[in-house]
Amino acid sequence: DAMVIQNPRYQVTQFGKPVTLSCSQTLNHNVMYWYQQKSSQAPKLLFHYYDKDFNNEADTPDNFQSRRPNTSFCFLDIRSPGLGDAAMYLCATSRAGTDPAYGYTFGSGTRLTVV
């Protein structure tokens, strides 16, 4: 089945140690998103790629970066994780956004713990 896969499902990292989360998709969707979801909160959009174009949300900290080397893969890099960055990180994809009837497909998420 076509899907969005996030690896790993659980990640433990040390305070201040760079960490990378990965997302891959077999849907050939041209838009990929990263959301941060803290406990009991709604997902918060960090940034997205429309094809190769990177679009950052205004309130996303500089500590968060992203790379998209090809259509299928997208990475979330946290340069110096703090305790406040512990969260579930969700990757999602969608087709070109001119059709607002079309929805997103989400991965199962990566739960990040910072120790």
Added chain:
Amino acid sequence: DAKTTQPNSMESNEEEPVHLPCNHSTISGTDYIHWYRQLPSQGPEYVIHGLTSNVNNRMASLAIAEDRKSSTLILHRATLRDAAVYYCILRPGTYKYIFGTGTRLKVLA
């Protein structure tokens, strides 16, 4: 971006219908109404979407007010597996979902 307002939580008995409301008074004419749900420790999953007319699929029904300022997601017979957070999201011509707070549905056996 147009915003949605949902009750924080609702309860339902198993096998009973559930009506989950959503207010979106600032909706524009081209905004689609999408509903997703998020099971514990999972990513959100698509439930249903609509523009003006009521919609039905195998999971749920979506009733949209005539003025489109509100909508209701209807689960016809709630099961324990329907316990989740339900998000009502407006999808504008841009391609960004902005999530509201959602409704946490508790289903009682």
